[in-house]
Amino acid sequence: MRCGQTRESAGRVGLPGALGDEVERMVCAECWKEWIQAQIRVINHYGLRPALKEDREKLYDFTRQYLGLPSQAAGEQV
Ligand SMILES: [Zn+2]
Numbered sequence: 001m002r003c004g005q006t007r008e009s010a011g012r013v014g015l016p017g018a019l020g021d022e023v024e025r026m027v028c029a030e031c032w033k034e035w036i037q038a039q040i041r042v043i044n045h046y047g048l049r050p051a052l053k054e055d056r057e058k059l060y061d062f063t064r065q066y067l068g069l070p071s072q073a074a075g076e077q078v
Pocket residue numbers: 001002003004005007027028029030031032
């Protein structure tokens with residue numbers, strides 16, 4: 001989805017619900033690796049605490065934006 005190329009899927013990455021399914025279906029392993037790196041900067045920049053549910057939700061939003069996935073408003077089913 002993000003790089004526009006068909007490559008090996010990122011597979012199951014341990015994200016819950018629809019987001020985990022979308023990553024498996026639409027994100028390649030390369031883009032996922034890039035996000036893992038970017039994610040660290042995002043967490044530091046915004047001072048997110050992934051242990052908190054509220055901050056995790058924000059992080060999932062950033063994950064969608066970065067990877068070009070449809071927003072949660074499109075109908076999240078957990
Ligand atoms: Zn990709």
